[in-house]
Amino acid sequence: MILTVTMNPAYDMTYRVERFERGQAHRVRSVEQRIGGKGINVTRVLNQLGKYARATGFADHAFAAAAELEMPVDFVHALPWVRRTVVISESDDGTATALWEPGARVSNPHAAEQLTIRVAGLLPDINGLVISGSLPGGIDPGLPAEIARIAVDAGVPTICDVDGEALRLAAEVPGVILMPNTEELERLTGRVPVTPDEVVHAVRPLLLDRGTRAVIATRGADGMIAITPEGAWFAELPEVLAGNPTGAGDSAAAAVIAALSERGEPDWPAILVNAVATSAAAVVIPVAGEIDRCLRTRIAPTVVVEKLTTSQPTTA
Numbered sequence: 001m002i003l004t005v006t007m008n009p010a011y012d013m014t015y016r017v018e019r020f021e022r023g024q025a026h027r028v029r030s031v032e033q034r035i036g037g038k039g040i041n042v043t044r045v046l047n048q049l050g051k052y053a054r055a056t057g058f059a060d061h062a063f064a065a066a067a068e069l070e071m072p073v074d075f076v077h078a079l080p081w082v083r084r085t086v087v088i089s090e091s092d093d094g095t096a097t098a099l100w101e102p103g104a105r106v107s108n109p110h111a112a113e114q115l116t117i118r119v120a121g122l123l124p125d126i127n128g129l130v131i132s133g134s135l136p137g138g139i140d141p142g143l144p145a146e147i148a149r150i151a152v153d154a155g156v157p158t159i160c161d162v163d164g165e166a167l168r169l170a171a172e173v174p175g176v177i178l179m180p181n182t183e184e185l186e187r188l189t190g191r192v193p194v195t196p197d198e199v200v201h202a203v204r205p206l207l208l209d210r211g212t213r214a215v216i217a218t219r220g221a222d223g224m225i226a227i228t229p230e231g232a233w234f235a236e237l238p239e240v241l242a243g244n245p246t247g248a249g250d251s252a253a254a255a256v257i258a259a260l261s262e263r264g265e266p267d268w269p270a271i272l273v274n275a276v277a278t279s280a281a282a283v284v285i286p287v288a289g290e291i292d293r294c295l296r297t298r299i300a301p302t303v304v305v306e307k308l309t310t311s312q313p314t315t316a
Helices: 038-048 061-068 111-125 143-153 164-170 182-189 196-210 248-260 268-283 293-302
Strands: 002-006 010-017 030-036 053-059 073-077 083-090 096-100 128-132 158-161 214-218 224-228 231-236 304-308
Touching: 002 038, 002 111, 030 038, 030 061, 038 053, 038 128, 038 248, 053 061, 053 111, 061 073, 073 111, 111 143, 128 143, 128 248, 143 158, 143 164, 158 164, 158 248, 164 182, 182 196, 182 214, 196 214, 196 224, 196 231, 196 304, 214 248, 214 268, 224 268, 231 268, 248 268, 268 293, 268 304
Parallel strands: 002 053, 002 128, 010 083, 053 073, 128 158
Antiparallel strands: 010 030, 083 096, 214 224, 224 231, 231 304
16 A cells, blocks of 8 residues: 655646636636645556555545545544635646645644654555645644654655755655655755756765655656666656646656555666656646546657766866
8 A cells, every 4th residue: 555645635626718818807618626635646646557545644524525535545634624726727728827725724733743643553554655745834844754754764665745844854864755846956955957967966965965765856848857876867758748737746756656665676767767657647637636547658668768977077
């Protein structure tokens, strides 16, 4: 079983319009509402990949009940209400505009402890953990790192896909796997790497000084880069697919943890190919947490992989 942790879930609202123009009234062609949040999306994709996954985190009673109708869940009821996210999807060219509510504040002083105990109790039964998404108010940014440390110490492959101070603290956990996007990587490293080689050199201190197991930099249309102590690889599709990128990173995280849950020695180039193909298969779907499995199978052989140098560049 793979466990996902979503501390700030959401009701995902998707409005489809022909073309979105600021300051104009729009006739909405269709509306879709579903439970969401990054870990929820990861759980959905894992189930589509044939992996049994369970979702935990914080929720209110209504959200937990709705989630239970769709997937195995074990939430801590600590939120007074659950936020909404709104995506405006344009059928004209697939462009998506997103609005994220910040979410409610956790008032239960024991919520973090309850979640930590819940995850710790499940560790003997899981072979992969993904902690992803933002944190609600009232939760210490060190909580993802605390849970990740417990899981890594128990020998469970653990991905932290968080941001800001939570990401910085998670990067201090030896053995953790990080999956930052471009902006998150810049904030984490204090650099603005542009080329794949620059990303490798920006990430190397995390591996050498902090003991990070791997960093997988997700760069949207610019592909993905996996950096580990064993090497670094860059992968991309030969042609970019247009669509809704919301949830593409979650699909990549699902692909990575699905591979790592097999317990064998990781084949990082193969994992990267699978992550790129799975992410692309999510872009063509208007809603987050779904992939086009036929497309994923078809495009995986076309993913281009390049081994990158991990040596530190010399200066004159």
